[in-house]
Amino acid sequence: MLKRKPSPLEGEGQLFKRSAGKQGEGAGRVSIRAPTPAAPPHPDSSLTLQNLSLSLKGRGGAGLPRMPELPDITVYIDALQSRIVGQTLDEVRVASPFLLRTFEPALEETFGHEVVELRRLGKRIAFGLDNDLWLVLHLMIAGRLHWKDPGAKTHSAKIPGGKSGLAAFDFLTGTLTLTEAGSKKRASLHVVRAGELDAHNSGGLEPLDATQEEFVAVLRSCNHTLKRALTNPRLFSGIGNAYSDEILHAARLSPVTLTQKLTDEDAARLYTATQQCLQDWITLLRDQTGDGFPTKVTAFRPEMSTHGRYGQPCPICGSPIQRIRYANNETNYCAKCQTDGKVLADRSLSRLLKQDWPRRIEEWE
Numbered sequence: 082m083l084k085r086k087p088s089p090l091e092g093e094g095q096l097f098k099r100s101a102g103k104q105g106e107g108a109g110r111v112s113i114r115a116p117t118p119a120a121p122p123h124p125d126s127s128l129t130l131q132n133l134s135l136s137l138k139g140r141g142g143a144g145l146p147r148m149p150e151l152p153d154i155t156v157y158i159d160a161l162q163s164r165i166v167g168q169t170l171d172e173v174r175v176a177s178p179f180l181l182r183t184f185e186p187a188l189e190e191t192f193g194h195e196v197v198e199l200r201r202l203g204k205r206i207a208f209g210l211d212n213d214l215w216l217v218l219h220l221m222i223a224g225r226l227h228w229k230d231p232g233a234k235t236h237s238a239k240i241p242g243g244k245s246g247l248a249a250f251d252f253l254t255g256t257l258t259l260t261e262a263g264s265k266k267r268a269s270l271h272v273v274r275a276g277e278l279d280a281h282n283s284g285g286l287e288p289l290d291a292t293q294e295e296f297v298a299v300l301r302s303c304n305h306t307l308k309r310a311l312t313n314p315r316l317f318s319g320i321g322n323a324y325s326d327e328i329l330h331a332a333r334l335s336p337v338t339l340t341q342k343l344t345d346e347d348a349a350r351l352y353t354a355t356q357q358c359l360q361d362w363i364t365l366l367r368d369q370t371g372d373g374f375p376t377k378v379t380a381f382r383p384e385m386s387t388h389g390r391y392g393q394p395c396p397i398c399g400s401p402i403q404r405i406r407y408a409n410n411e412t413n414y415c416a417k418c419q420t421d422g423k424v425l426a427d428r429s430l431s432r433l434l435k436q437d438w439p440r441r442i443e444e445w446e
């Protein structure tokens with residue numbers, strides 16, 4: 082029943098385009114583009130010698146793992162809903178001493194209890210049990226979930242995933258495993274009581290539930306670059322580096338515009354683009370996942386318009402996608418669509434975004 086293959090859409094040439102149709106012509110237009118074969122970097126004006134040497138070191142966005150964001154977490158929760166809600170959690174096997182960040186209540190207190198609810202808290206997944214305890218899982222950048230059918234599981238077996246295997250959650254219906262690639266183990270698991278759950282929510286506005294007035298009020302509540310405002314978990318819930326690039330492209334706004342300089346019209350367009358973009362991606366990821374367990378939600382997405390597509394043509398206007406690099410990160414944008422055709426000087430803007438960016442990776446949430 083759970084074994085249907087993911088939709089064959091993955092990697093094929095469909096073109097998804099739609100118009101928001103709410104805020105006027107072109108407003109909030111979201112283009113989920115058809116994948117094209119990888120192209121070499123475009124010889125554009127921001128490709129200085131310095132950039133080139135950095136890009137040759139493999140710092141381009143396409144190759145970097147990215148943190149699961151609202152649409153990605155949503156499809157993980159969809160897939161978990163049918164597999165583990167109403168099921169008893171037999172045991173949690175933890176391989177890495179770094180993963181579990183709490184010692185009271187003990188992890189063992191969750192064993193033998195039924196999962197009654199799943200919730201997304203920003204970019205975290207929270208599992209509610211019938212004894213009012215919650216398991217709060219943050220995948221950070223490289224953490225990924227996998228599902229093994231019951232046949233593949235025995236409780237004494239090693240945690241699947243080799244060196245990357247961090248934990249296994251055993252149910253009668255199968256085993257949920259957590260892996261984290263790389264040597265930096267950042268993924269975290271907390272066991273908390275229901276009353277302590279709020280401490281694991283950064284408090285950002287839920288972008289898909291917000292009215293335009295609420296969204297604009299939060300946007301203008303402090304003066305950040307748009308890039309930072311959208312990705313700040315205290316302002317907005319669940320938006321990270323990838324979808325903020327896509328949202329800003331759909332809204333035709335520069336990533337470095339300051340929030341308090343936005344016109345009312347721009348702010349309205351950003352609201353529409355945010356809702357449209359996140360909803361379109363949830364739909365696309367759901368279609369691609371079908372009844373299967375999501376395996377590629379956070380892989381490089383060839384359907385994206387700008388994110389991870391430095392040097393490749395903008396799906397709207399054909400101009401090469403530009404980038405600004407900062408703090409081991411990169412923002413991608415289209416100069417023609419978003420910055421009046423100006424290629425933003427990489428170095429000074431990097432400084433601007435770096436100053437506006439939290440130093441610690443945990444603050445991305």
Ligand SMILES: [Zn+2]
Pocket residue numbers: 395396397398399400415416417418419
């Ligand atoms: Zn463009």
